[in-house]
Amino acid sequence: MNRNDVNPEMRDDVRMDSCVGVLELSSVAKGVEAADAVLKEAHVEMLFATNVQPGKYVMLYTGSVRDVESATARGAQLAGQDLVDRLVIQQVHEQVVPLLRRKGGKINGVLDAIGIVETTTVASAVVACDLALKTATVDLIDFRIANGLGGKSFFIVTGEVSDVRSAVAAGARMAQEKGQLLREVVIPKPHTELVKHL
Numbered sequence: 001m002n003r004n005d006v007n008p009e010m011r012d013d014v015r016m017d018s019c020v021g022v023l024e025l026s027s028v029a030k031g032v033e034a035a036d037a038v039l040k041e042a043h044v045e046m047l048f049a050t051n052v053q054p055g056k057y058v059m060l061y062t063g064s065v066r067d068v069e070s071a072t073a074r075g076a077q078l079a080g081q082d083l084v085d086r087l088v089i090q091q092v093h094e095q096v097v098p099l100l101r102r103k104g105g106k107i108n109g110v111l112d113a114i115g116i117v118e119t120t121t122v123a124s125a126v127v128a129c130d131l132a133l134k135t136a137t138v139d140l141i142d143f144r145i146a147n148g149l150g151g152k153s154f155f156i157v158t159g160e161v162s163d164v165r166s167a168v169a170a171g172a173r174m175a176q177e178k179g180q181l182l183r184e185v186v187i188p189k190p191h192t193e194l195v196k197h198l
Contacts (some may be wrong), residue, residue, distance in 0.1 A: 003119065006147060007100055007145050008145070009050075010048050011046070014062065016062050018060065018065060019092075021061050022060050023076060024122050026030075026082045028057045038061060042074075044063035044067050046059060052147050053147050054134040054150055059075075061172075085180070087149065093109050096126065096140070100126075112160050114198070115185065115186045117154060117155055118182040119152065119155040124173070124178050126153075128172065128181075136143075142155065148151065165186050172184035
């Protein structure tokens with residue numbers, strides 16, 4: 001079976017620097033052109049640059065704060081009206097990038113609570129997830145972007161109920177401020193059968 005619900009494949013040979021940037025475009029052709037401009041503008045390393053559903057183009061790159069900011073500004077300028085979303089995070093939380101390498105896996109056991117934030121764009125999910133993880137003591141257990149989701153994205157965190165509520169509220173508020181929040185949910189004591197399907 002050929003699955004289309006995995007995140008874009010990230011390069012394993014790139015070391016994460018202090019900053020990450022994301023550009024998300026509504027045009028694949030313009031996305032490729034913008035990725036070239038990003039790489040030519042500053043010294044950044046591309047973690048992935050690819051088309052995602054539904055016909056969007058997303059790139060994630062890393063470098064120094066100055067280089068990522070410069071590259072993002074140039075890519076956004078070139079994208080023009082095709083720009084869907086963008087972000088620069090200076091110190092991305094350590095759990096974000098590894099979960100973007102999502103290969104799948106199952107969880108077994110009892111969880112105190114889970115929280116889910118669903119957004120309309122990849123960039124808004126990354127920034128909301130980063131803020132959620134920095135707000136409270138929670139663990140990221142899944143992070144899905146674009147493919148198999150009609151271009152939407154979501155992440156799931158777990159921890160104590162109060163921490164999950166705080167993390168989800170912070171992440172959802174960030175996405176809401178950008179007009180890109182679809183839903184936020186907190187489930188205390190999720191059923192053990194449900195946990196197996198996360």
